[in-house]
Amino acid sequence: MDGTLIDSEPYWMAAETPLVESFGGTWTHEDALQLVGLGLHDAARVLQTAGVRMEADAIVQHLTDEVLRQMGELGVPFRPGAAELLRSLRDAGIRTGLVTMSMHRMAAAMVDLLGFDAFDVVLGGDDVAHPKPHPDPYLHAARALDVDIAHTVAIEDSANGLRSAVASGAVSLGVPHFVSLDGVGAHALWPTLEGRDAEDVSALYRAHRS
The missing domain is CATH 1.10.150.240 (Putative phosphatase; domain 2)
Known part of the structure; x- marks a missing residue:
């Protein structure tokens, strides 16, 4: 988040x-x-x-x-392209989960401000025993979504978050913001989510799960 x-x-x-x-x-x-x-x-x-x-x-x-x-x-300052990508994923019927180390109540409050049904699962830092960089948050979210973690794409902006995603077995996409993600192990790094849609995410998944 x-x-x-x-x-x-x-x-x-x-x-x-x-x-x-x-x-x-x-x-x-x-x-x-x-x-x-x-x-x-x-x-x-x-x-x-x-x-x-x-x-x-x-x-x-x-x-x-x-x-x-x-x-x-x-107000809620959305990152460039983030809300648009979420809408595209939802329009494509792709299940989505929010996996954050912020408290659940904060994540839920933010989701309420989105104005559309953006997530099937919202998981906060107080919902898991082991925080990022442990893989538990993503594994927990995959179970809640009833999907195999290997069939997911995780999008992260931080090194600890990306380490969590990589360790979980998800296809891991880094979109750096405040800190560099070079050498952390992402399957791909995008400079921004702006202009990206569900097909871009699907193509990333296919490229690394083929």
């Missing part, structure tokens, strides 16, 4: 910085980049190391509330 479907990373960064500073610490753009693609509790532990004296669960809830507040005020 974050960075692939919507450009919410600036919202997360805007939530992290004042939190760290409220405990007397400093938080740079480079610090924030290390959290891209991490499970929220893993991110919370990094923030604790930076000086945030709160329990991990409290940090997760605080950040989620702050990002949802910003979305409510500023």
Whole structure:
């Protein structure tokens, strides 16, 4: 979701910085980049190391509330071509799942703002025992969709997310945003989803499952 479907990373960064500073610490753009693609509790532990004296669960809830507040005020910033690709996939009858390390309640709130029935399954970071880069989130989503993971395409913008997708056995597509995905193991890298449709995704799948 974050960075692939919507450009919410600036919202997360805007939530992290004042939190760290409220405990007397400093938080740079480079610090924030290390959290891209991490499970929220893993991110919370990094923030604790930076000086945030709160329990991990409290940090997760605080950040989620702050990002949802910003979305409510500023809107949902979709990544180029993401919503259009989702509509194309749905029009083609392809089942879809949202696999994110954001909390389920945040993912569900974002999906409600899409304005169309975009996903058959929504899986949040609090729905799985092991976050990305473990393969569990994608394997869990495939089971929920009642499909073989080998018959899926996973689209990711972060290295941890891509590692999760590759380890799961899905055909893995990287669309880099804030961080490079070179050398992570993607079957393909696209610079953007803009101009892409269901046939492009199907062609990618056929090329790597032939």
